Amino acid sequence: MAAKVHPNLAVPSLIQPPMAPPAAIAAGDSVMKTKAAAAAAGGDVVLTVWRKSLLFNCRGFTVFDASGDLVYRVDSYAADSRAEVVLMDAAGVPVLTVRRKRAIGSQLGLGGDQWLVHPGEETRLPPLYAVKRTPQYVRGGGSVKTMAHVAPCGVALGAGGGGGYEIEGSYLRRSCAVYDARRRAVVAEVQAKEAVGTDVFRLVVRPGMEVSVAMAVVLALEQMFGKPSLLRSWSS
Numbered sequence: 493m494a495a496k497v498h499p500n501l502a503v504p505s506l507i508q509p510p511m512a513p514p515a516a517i518a519a520g521d522s523v524m525k526t527k528a529a530a531a532a533a534g535g536d537v538v539l540t541v542w543r544k545s546l547l548f549n550c551r552g553f554t555v556f557d558a559s560g561d562l563v564y565r566v567d568s569y570a571a572d573s574r575a576e577v578v579l580m581d582a583a584g585v586p587v588l589t590v591r592r593k594r595a596i597g598s599q600l601g602l603g604g605d606q607w608l609v610h611p612g613e614e615t616r617l618p619p620l621y622a623v624k625r626t627p628q629y630v631r632g633g634g635s636v637k638t639m640a641h642v643a644p645c646g647v648a649l650g651a652g653g654g655g656g657y658e659i660e661g662s663y664l665r666r667s668c669a670v671y672d673a674r675r676r677a678v679v680a681e682v683q684a685k686e687a688v689g690t691d692v693f694r695l696v697v698r699p700g701m702e703v704s705v706a707m708a709v710v711l712a713l714e715q716m717f718g719k720p721s722l723l724r725s726w727s728s
Contacts, residue, residue, distance in 0.1 A: 537697040539563060541710065543718075544691065552577075553714075555695075555707065564707055577711050578613055579704065586613035587704050588620075590711045607712035608645075609705065618646040621656075621705065623712040637661075639668065640716065642709060657701070659709065663717040666693040670709060672700055680706040682713075690719075 538558050545552030545567045555564035562582040576591045588609055595604030604627075608619035622643045642657040657679065661668030666684035671677065679701035683694040697706045 537703055539695040539697070539703075539707070540685070540692065541695050541707075542692050543714075553711070564704075566711065576615070577715075579708055579711060588708045589613050589615055590623075590708050590715070591615050591619075592715060607715060609708045609712075621645060621708070623709060625716050639663065640713065641673075642670070657709070659713070663713045664690070664719065666690055668713070670701065670706065675700075680709070682710065 540556045542554040542556070544554060546554050546565065547567050549569075551568045552566035553564070554562065554566075557563050564587070565580050565582065565584070566577055567580070567584075568577055576589060578586050579588045579590070580586055588611065591608050591610060593606045593608050595606070605625070607623040608615075609621040609623065610619050611617060622645050623640055624643070625640050626638050637660045638658050639661065640659045642659070644656050655673040658671045658673050659668055660671065661682075663682065666682055668682045669678045670680035672679050677700060679698050681694075681696045683696060684690070685692050685694055695706060695710060697703045
C-alpha cells in the first residue's frame with residue numbers, strides 16, 4: 493500500500509522568489525526563516541520530498557517542511573520534463589529554474605551535459621550554478637564516489653559562492669551527501685524514509701547551503717539518475 497502524505501495546504505507562501513541573484517536567495521528565500529530558527533536551536537532544516545505533483549496528470553515534486561506545510565512544488569505538463577523544471581513556492585511563484593544544457597556529442601553518449609540553475613523563471617539571465625555529472629561515476633557503485641559537481645557561476649561566484657559543492661553517494665538509493673568543496677563539510681543530505689520506498693524521502697539542509705539551492709540540486713540529480721515513479725504511473 494502506498495504511503496499517505498498529509499500536507500497542510502492552507503498556508504501562505506513561505507518563499508519569496510529571488511529578484512536579484514544570489515543575494516535575493518539569501519534574503520528572500522522564506523525557508524531561510526525556518527533555517528534561521530533551526531540554526532538558532534542547533535538543528536537542521538528537514539524537508540519531506542514527494543516525487544509527485546499535486547495536480548492531476550502532471551509530473552513533478554511536492555515538498556513539505558517539518559510541520560507538514562507545503563513549501564515547494566514542481567508541476568510539469570511537458571512530455572520531456574528533463575529539459576527544464578521550475579521550482580516554485582507554495583503559491584506557485586517561481587523560485588529557481590533548472591535547465592538542461594546539452595553538450596556537443598551528448599546524443600552520441602559522450603556525456604558532458606550540464607543542468608543550469610537560473611533565478612526565478614528567467615533562463616535568459618546568467619545561471620547561478622551549474623550541476624554536472626562526473627563522467628566516471630557508475631550507478632550503484634564503483635571506484636568514483638563523487639556523482640556530480642555543483643559550480644557557482646557569474647554573480648554567485650562573485651558574491652562569495654565559494655568553491656561549489658560535490659555530491660557523493662547514491663541518489664537511486666536516496667543516500668547521498670552534498671559537501672562544501674572547500675571545507676569538505678556536509679551541507680545537505682538526501683535520506684531514505686523508512687518503509688516508504690524511493691518516492692518519498694528526506695532532504696536535510698545544514699548551515700552553509702541555501703535551502704532552495706539544495707532543492708534545485710535534487711531536481712538536477714533526478715534528471716541525471718532518477719527512475720520513473722510508481723506513484724506517477726498509478727495516477728496517470
